Amino acid sequence: MSGERLDRRNFFRHGLRSLARTVADSVSSDTSPAGASAAATDGRPFRRLRPPGALLEPAFLEACTRCDACFDACPVDAIVPVPEGHLDAGTPRILAAETACTVCSSLACTQVCEPGALLPLQSPQEIEMGLARVDPQHCVTHHGQACDACVTICPTQPPALGLVDGHPSVQASLCIGCGLCEQLCPVYPKAIQVEEPAREAALAAATRAKLESQASRDDAGRVESAPQPSEEKRRTRRRVEPIAETVDEAKLPPSTVPRPLAAFLLVAGPLFALLGVFGWLMLIMGAPVAQPLELKLGALLADLALCLLFIVPHSLFARGLGRRWLNIPFGPCGERPLYVFVAGTTLTLLAYLWQSSGPVLWAADGVVALVLRAIQFGGLVLAAWAAFVVGGAQMLGLPHLRALSLGRKEPSAELVALPPYSLLRQPLNLGILIALASMPQVTLDRLLLAIVFAVWILFVAPYEERDAEMQFGEGYTVYRDRTPRWMPRRKPPTA
Numbered sequence: 001m002s003g004e005r006l007d008r009r010n011f012f013r014h015g016l017r018s019l020a021r022t023v024a025d026s027v028s029s030d031t032s033p034a035g036a037s038a039a040a041t042d043g044r045p046f047r048r049l050r051p052p053g054a055l056l057e058p059a060f061l062e063a064c065t066r067c068d069a070c071f072d073a074c075p076v077d078a079i080v081p082v083p084e085g086h087l088d089a090g091t092p093r094i095l096a097a098e099t100a101c102t103v104c105s106s107l108a109c110t111q112v113c114e115p116g117a118l119l120p121l122q123s124p125q126e127i128e129m130g131l132a133r134v135d136p137q138h139c140v141t142h143h144g145q146a147c148d149a150c151v152t153i154c155p156t157q158p159p160a161l162g163l164v165d166g167h168p169s170v171q172a173s174l175c176i177g178c179g180l181c182e183q184l185c186p187v188y189p190k191a192i193q194v195e196e197p198a199r200e201a202a203l204a205a206a207t208r209a210k211l212e213s214q215a216s217r218d219d220a221g222r223v224e225s226a227p228q229p230s231e232e233k234r235r236t237r238r239r240v241e242p243i244a245e246t247v248d249e250a251k252l253p254p255s256t257v258p259r260p261l262a263a264f265l266l267v268a269g270p271l272f273a274l275l276g277v278f279g280w281l282m283l284i285m286g287a288p289v290a291q292p293l294e295l296k297l298g299a300l301l302a303d304l305a306l307c308l309l310f311i312v313p314h315s316l317f318a319r320g321l322g323r324r325w326l327n328i329p330f331g332p333c334g335e336r337p338l339y340v341f342v343a344g345t346t347l348t349l350l351a352y353l354w355q356s357s358g359p360v361l362w363a364a365d366g367v368v369a370l371v372l373r374a375i376q377f378g379g380l381v382l383a384a385w386a387a388f389v390v391g392g393a394q395m396l397g398l399p400h401l402r403a404l405s406l407g408r409k410e411p412s413a414e415l416v417a418l419p420p421y422s423l424l425r426q427p428l429n430l431g432i433l434i435a436l437a438s439m440p441q442v443t444l445d446r447l448l449l450a451i452v453f454a455v456w457i458l459f460v461a462p463y464e465e466r467d468a469e470m471q472f473g474e475g476y477t478v479y480r481d482r483t484p485r486w487m488p489r490r491k492p493p494t495a
Contacts, residue, residue: 049094049179049194051079052101052127053110053118063117066090070109070118075471076102077412079109094129096179096194101129102415103155103178104473124155124474130177130194132161132170139191141167150181150192153417155478168192180475184417258407262330266404269341270396272348279351283449284376286441293358293443300357303445307452310346315460317342319467333404336397357445364440372440379434382420386428389418415472417479423488425465425479429457430486461485 051070054060070079070092078099079092092109094101103124110121121127132150136142141163150168154161160174161181168181170192179194287293316322317339326335364372387395399411420427436450465485469476 048082048088049096049130049177049196051092051094051109051118052107052129053121055117055119060117061088061091063115064091065115067115069112069114073108073112075104075108075473078102094179096182097190098183099412099414100179100183102180102472102475103127124176127176127178129179130196131172132175132177132181132192132194134168134170134192138187138189139168140187147186149184149186149418149422152422152482153180153184153415153475153479155180155475157478178475180415183414186418258405259330260405262334263337263401263405266334266337266341266401269337269344270398272344273340273396276344276347276351280347283351283354283446284435284439286439287360287443287446288356293356293360295359295444296355296357299355300445300448302355303357303448304452306350306353307449310343310350311452311456313342313346319463330404332410333400333408335410336400337404340397355445356443358443361442361444361447369440372438375438376435379431379438381431382434383428383431386420386431389421390416413471415475415479422483425483425485426461429461433457
């Protein structure tokens with residue numbers, strides 16, 4: 001049926017939401033006031049999910065000066081302005097279906113609001129953004145399919161979401177309205193949405209009715225008294241993704257200058273990455289055991305150097321000072337393309353300069369070889385599945401290349417907790433480890449490749465998770481505590 005078709009489409013295209021967000025914002029900005037007032041999201045009235053700590057709607061609209069401070073403070077760019085054509089244009093809201101509040105540890109947006117429209121909060125338990133509501137008509141669990149995406153990602157302790165008879169159920173007293181459940185819901189229209197509490201909705205409706213009454217007497221049809229950020233200010237605003245608290249962002253060049261030539265040249269990065277992955281796959285598929293191979297110490301040392309040439313920059317440029325270096329040439333938009341270029345180039349060099357060295361340690365044949373091939377194929381499928389859910393284009397930096405070419409802000413990352421990430425925290429790395437451990441033909445150089453990559457993956461996995469916790473805050477912390485890293489566990493039966 002149609003709902004099932006849309007479910008699959010959105011499930012596998014989760015990585016393209018950032019592009020859809022750009023298109024949606026463009027359409028919203030061109031909507032007329034009358035049309036905007038009647039605009040709907042999933043068939044519902046235009047929603048205003050305010051950031052954490054927001055005052056009640058009338059007081060919030062009076063206090064908010066549209067200063068943009070909360071926009072810049074949000075580490076995941078979840079806070080966006082209400083588009084033009086609405087009476088409260090320029091005020092902050094959160095589009096939970098696209099990028100929800102990740103409940104960052106610092107609650108940064110509440111700390112930078114000088115006008116006081118957002119009250120400073122000290123803990124996630126103080127957040128009261130709204131209440132999540134489940135729509136059984138669209139929830140796949142009510143149509144014979146198993147799903148626990150919203151339950152897995154709920155950041156509250158104890159969880160506000162749980163499964164009752166296999167269906168998600170919200171405990172209103174615990175829900176903070178962050179919207180992570182709405183963002184990660186794999187169906188469209190969303191089966192779970194965050195709504196304002198009834199008291200807030202009533203006040204908001206009264207306030208908007210008053211504003212609309214005033215606007216109807218004004219030919220402009222919009223609130224003139226609300227200062228809007230200038231185009232120059234919008235275009236010069238920039239932010240480096242959080243890498244270290246001591247980084248001086250002012251020393252970095254602006255990222256809003258279109259650089260089509262740089263983007264065109266950096267397209268080589270994704271091409272090298274794909275070429276390198278193909279060559280690496282050829283290496284792990286098996287060693288050339290048909291002809292006798294002798295021990296070549298020089299070849300082994302050269303292979304080790306190639307491994308380090310790939311591993312060291314791959315880890316160095318992924319965090320801290322290395323990320324800052326990648327931000328220097330072209331700003332945040334160029335960081336990911338440069339990273340992909342370096343990683344792709346070094347992986348290509350590793351794959352095509354690799355030298356085989358004997359002796360042959362083992363060469364399986366017959367049924368054993370078929371079993372090892374099947375296990376290896378399963379590992380590669382797991383890795384490909386994980387990469388696909390995160391978004392292959394995002395991993396290759398294609399949205400960043402587009403933003404760099406057009407002089408736009410860099411795309412924000414998304415916290416993904418859909419399968420296989422709902423089962424494991426490291427499915428991509430686990431798939432690689434399985435593929436390395438099940439090579440049917442292994443020479444000394446292939447053993448070196450497997451050992452070096454396995455040690456590196458096991459060593460760097462905790463650092464990757466620490467980076468994700470710094471970026472996504474409380475939402476990732478709860479996800480990490482509930483989800484195993486390497487081995488999936490059987491979930492206890494629900495009540």
